[in-house]
Amino acid sequence: MKIWDISLTISPNLPTWPGDPKAVIERVSAISDGANANVSRMDMGVHTGTHVDAPxxxxxxxxxxxxxNLEVLIGPARxxxxxxxxxxxxxxxLEKLELPAGTTRVLFKTRNSKYWASQVRDFQTDFVGIDESGSKYLVEKGVRxxxxxxxxxxxxxxxxxxxxVLLGANMVIVEGVDLSAVQPGEYQLICLPLKIEGSDGAPARAVLIQE
Known part of the structure; x- marks a missing residue:
């Protein structure tokens, strides 16, 4: 079994959406200063790094x-x-990509992945995204x-x-996955967002597994 960690490492250097807070990680207690244990605090937006969007x-x-629904966040993915x-x-x-019938989870690897591979720290405005027509097509295909x-x-x-379109169809959106080391194909996805009450999104640890 091989596991690919497709989560971005959260750090102050990680790009964030313009206007969103940068991640701040602070050691508030340190053994080196005489404390009983090392303890840190973190301050960041819920849409930092690899994360999910709630409706x-x-x-x-x-x-x-x-x-x-955790059943949507875990299972076969293409x-x-x-x-x-x-x-x-x-x-x-999307029509040219010819997604197989029955595809319920799909991760798109685009030229965006090169930004993560080369550790580009500045936010890029020319990234590849899905427009409204593509979103409607995915809903029609039954993607979850x-x-x-x-x-x-x-x-x-x-x-x-x-x-x-996507959230209105109750589709789960996972943003900020790092697919730079992943080849196209079939995998098992496990994506678990933090369980934050009342939040519009949450950071997640996401992995792909292949037997």
């Missing part, structure tokens, strides 16, 4: 992250390679979880239409 993120009054010359994943792109290899499932400054 509440874009649909006011809808369900929060603690109500997410990693799909998107060509480097694709700037937006729309319906036409979609993952992308940058910090938003939607193209930059086009967040609302994509999120509202």
């Amino acid at each position: 509440l993120h874009f649909i006011d009054g809808s369900s929060a992250v603690e109500a997410m 990693v799909v390679q998107v060509a480097d010359d694709v700037n937006v994943i729309d319906r036409e792109v 979880l979609v993952g992308v290899d940058y910090l938003s499932v939607a193209p930059y400054k086009q967040s609302r239409p994509t999120h509202q």
Whole structure:
């Protein structure tokens, strides 16, 4: 059995969405200073690094992250390679990819993964995302979880239409996965977000497993 950790390492150097708080990790008690144990605190947004979006993120009054269905977050998943010359994943792109019938969890590996491989620290606005037409296509195909290899499932400054379509269909969105070392194919996905009451999202540890 081989395991790929597709989670980003949370640190102050990790890129965050413009306007979101940077991660701050502080050692508040240290053995070296005479404390009984090392103890740290962390301050960051819930959409930092590898994370999930709850419906509440874009649909006011809808369900929060603690109500997410774990059965959707664990199970067979397909990693799909998107060509480097694709700037937006729309319906036409998805039709050409020919997702097999019955695909319920799909992770898109795009040129975004190169940012993680090269440890680019600045936020990139030209990342590849899924537009509204692509989102509607995924809903029509019966996909229940979609993952992308940058910090938003939607193209930059086009967040609302994509999120509202996907979250409105109760689809799980996993953002900020690192697929740079993962080849296209079939895997088992385990993605467990923190259980934060009333939150619109939560950081997650995500792994892919292949027998």
